[in-house]
Amino acid sequence: MKRRIRWTLPRQRSAMGLLFVAPWLLGFALLFAAPMLESLRFSLHQLTFTGDGLTFEYIGLGNFRKALFENAEYNRTLTEAVTDMLVNVPLILLFSLFSASLLNQKFRGRGLARAVFFLPVILASGVAAEMAHVDLMGMVMDNASLETAGDEGSALLQSFELRELLLRSGMNIVLVDYLTGAVDRIYEIVSASGVQMLIFLAGLQSISPALYEASRIEGATGYEAFWKITFPMVSPLIVTNVVYSVIDNFTNNQMTLLIRNTAFKSLDFGLGSAMSWLYFLIISLLLVILTALISRKVFYYD
Incomplete structure (x- = not known):
């Protein structure tokens, strides 16, 4: 007699997890795996255009050495990309968690407020960029750029004044530079926080109200409830948002532009592939x- 498989709860969860990632695995195998392996092949060869097509000359790690030790822009651009990530990601997490906590409160017009907070994500997407091709939108964008150029001096002055004020108060110069940098890139932070805010908001809404009721009965303040209940309960989502924010920060910057120009404008596909693989390994x-x-401090509620 054939033995039947017992569908225990852990086994059911494993099956659901595999079913959840199955579309990604299928898409990776059919659409992404072959180009990825082809780019690895390109990075190990010198490609030359001939009348018969592309010719491959194996040079080993020559393209990688050229990117790291001969290219004048790669190391500088890579350093700037990593530095921007280290500055932006903590600010994005703080702003998105703070915004989600505010939007989780019950007040009239909450749906509209959530839409307003998510609006910068839509404006920063490719949809708004495509609208710039329309004559009217182009005129608006040109006028906005002129106004921005006119206000740049005052914005820098405000940042300088804030820096001087913080330095006079005795704050560490490293922290002062970090805070003034955050002020200078506030629109960039807001634009990149929409998805993370929605993820945190979903996590906040999944917290049982009984936990907060019990804390109020015990005399806990709102500050204590946040650090003892809210923050531990959403800590697994911090890992998710960190991964998302890091990848999102690295996918559209000067580094990707350099790789694209090297491969498709200079037609040096070998060097461009080597740059992209180095970039991929550093991100990983x-x-x-x-x-x-972060996973060491994550609290999982069972």
Whole structure:
């Protein structure tokens, strides 16, 4: 007699997890795996255009050495990309968690407020960029750029004044530079926080109100309830948002523009592929380190 498989709860969860990632696995196998392996092949060869097509000359790690030690822009652009990530990601997490906590409160017009907070994500997307091709939108964008150029001096002055004020108060110069940098890039932070805010908002709404009721009965303040209940309960989502924010921060910057220009404008596909693989390995290493560090403090509620 054939033995039947017992569908225990852990086994059911494993099956649901596999079913959840099945579309991604299928898409990766059919659409992404072959180009990824082809780019690895390109990075190890010198490609030359001939009358018969592309010719491959194996040079090993020559393209990687050229990117790291001969290209004048790669190391500088890579350093700037990593620095911007280290500055932006903590600010994005703080702003999105703070916004989600505010939008989780019950007040009239809450749906409209959530839409307003998510609006910068739509404006920063490719949809708004495509609208710039319309004559009217182009005129509006040109006028906005002129106004921005006119206000740039005053914005820098305000940032300088804030820096001087913080330095006079005795604050550390490293922290002062970080805070003034956050002020200078406030629109960038708001534009990149919409998805993370929605993820935090979903996590906040899943917290049982009984936990807050019990804390109020015990005499806990709102500050204590946040750090003892809210923050631990949404800590698994911090890992998710860190991974998303790091990848989102790295997908559209000067580094990707350099790789694109090297491959498709200079037609140096080997060097462009080597640059992209180095970039991919650095991003992967940063994600592993950040995930390992944050996961130690994550609280999972069972």
